Amino acid sequence: MTPLLQVKGLTKTYGRHIGCRDVSFDLFPGEVMGIVGESGSGKSTLLNSMAGHVVPDAGQVIFDTRDAGPRDTRAMSEPERRMLSRTDWAFVHQHARDGLRMGVSAGGNVGERLMAVGARNYGAIRASAIDWLDRVEIRADRIDDRPTTFSGGMQQRLQIARNLVTGPRLVFMDEPTGGLDVSVQARLLDLLRGLVRDMGLSAIIVTHDLAVVRLLADRLMVMKGGDVVETGLTDQVLDDPQHGYTQLLVSSVLQV
């Protein structure tokens, strides 16, 4: 089986400060990987380096493209990489307003990726938008409202719909449940689990919330100071942590 994503020796430094160092792993289709660590551990730098938002200093991010098989996305031309990030990749930001167009209606937000890949039938775009709003549990009669009129949880669900409408195969998520109420988080987690299962998505989720990764992620990667200190099955890493830092991390939170 070909991994959907192969990361090899990915390194990003900011001057003398290390963002992430020599990170390597394979992600297979349908797998959800969590990346945990405290603030400054390099998990967001790693995520942004993989997603092409920052340019890494070294390493490869090899994606199994539909047309040409595994290709190093860093060696792709910018148009190719941007096309990838609009079609087979998706990125869910922690703050919905970073991932949404706040001046555009919910329907327009969901339809943008479709129009970006050439959809030119208003009725069909709108039907897709309604379908996706329904899947993320936003009522169809909110389709023409702007996200500014939505609650935080709704905005986050809209961001997810906007990202998944083109049927991506890999979703990057940066603290997707951060800043939401606990009950809203639960709803979002349930939604994400269902979508991952039904669409066969692979996902990489950065979070500092161990409860979130326990429920969402199959595999876990623990980062500290830019290094990956431990990887493994999520429940194994959380229940039988091997590295001292992971043990500290797990023992520092309330029972998850």
Place this chain on the structure above:
Amino acid sequence: MDAMIEISDLTKTFTLHNQGGAVIEVMRDAALSVAPGECVGLVGASGAGKSTLMRMIYGNYLAASGRIIVGDVDVATAAPREILALRRETLGYVSQFLRVVPRVPTLDVVAEPLLALGVPEATAQARAADLLAQLNIPRTLWRLSPTTFSGGEQQRVNIARGFAHDYPALLLDEPTASLDARNRAVVLDLILAAKARGAAIVGIFHDTEARDQVCDRTIDVARFTPGMAA
């Protein structure tokens, strides 16, 4: 007949990095073989390592050395995705605790292992409904999240979930604890039915009557506990 679960030379240590790097050896040279259709009960004093052994079979605890063959996978050395596939298709686990996403209806919680296997939603839900009915969970609760249920109800939801798919191998951690006589009988029937269809089962039963009823033999894990062995 070939064993479904075959454990040999299994060792487990815990290294407590934040307590001066203390290394605690909790299991040494564990061995166990379970054939299809066989139910083996783990016995031993509290703290002897019954749950530890079971968690290691499930891949939840990492083995220090040794082999844990389940089907054709060595859990002790397998990659995470191999263990995930094993858990999805081959190896079921009924733990003592129900861990679910809040807000998800009970019916969906029970049907989930089947959905993960690609079973159509209607079929999966029908199977889930059948199990919940057998285990006497009132139909009015099926649309509610089990997080608000009583301990006994949660335990039965957990059992229903564990038996939704016909796993060739099953791990049962105190499946009859905190159940009344009627439900206990239902669970024992489910276990016997699983045996009858050829499932290899490893269980922990404090309830000796239940153990006698379903287990073909028992293993005293104290044999594997350094410092506790006779």
Place this chain on the structure above:
Amino acid sequence: MSDYNFAYLDEQTKRMIRRAILKGLAIPGYQVPFASREMPMPYGWGTGGVQVSAAVLCPEDTLKVIDQGADDTTNAVSIRRFFERTAQIAVTTATADATVIQTRHRIPEEPLRDGQILVYQVPIPEPLRFLEPRESETRKMHALEEYGLMHVKLYEDISRHGHIATAYAYPVKVADRYVMDPSPIPKFDNPKMEMAAIQLFGAGREQRIYALPPFTRVVSLDFEDHPFVASKADHPCGLCGAQDSYLDEVIVDDAGGRMFVCSDTDYCAGRQVDGHRGSDNKEYAA
């Protein structure tokens, strides 16, 4: 002899602008940056158009200037006088007689021909601006031909109004490549842009020039199920009776009385000379 260099701008500046124009013609629809000069008029009054006109004018040219189709509005009159004074060139109000026509917000009704140049005054050259404010990002979008956002704007129109309500500055894709703002002309004029004359667009404040060579393909963006329609007020001209020209609505009294008249004054006057009459034309209506 005037105290100014011919057509106000110094020759080096005109050369710089001509280079920008040539580049613009070579890459239809591409916004070429240029070093826009301070002109003796405020931004928003056509500083871009004036600089482009100044750069293309020759002593033998005949200039026409229109504002919203009219030759006799303040803006049109002052720019026309500006070039009369600084270039001593011939001026006209007749579309057919002009070699260079500077316009704000209209294309003349009479078809333009080979040898004519139409210069547009452009307030905001970037069609993606209102949805993506970052110039760095819009330039990248042009470079990579990522124009989905333009349709988001049209989508928003339909979802809000039931139809594409954008009535002017209606976005077009030119030569199958660049999406371009046609300046705030009514969308009625969009189909005329595939014309025999050269079209030049100047944005003074934004320091951009872009251009269309003759007969460049110009497609107004739309949806399959909401196609582009070049609409106009559903009336004939009250003065000349024209059915096919773009109309201004004029309020004629305090009681809500109104009439529709051609926005292209030269076109309307020409028709009246030819004997055409509209229903509101009291002087001649008999």
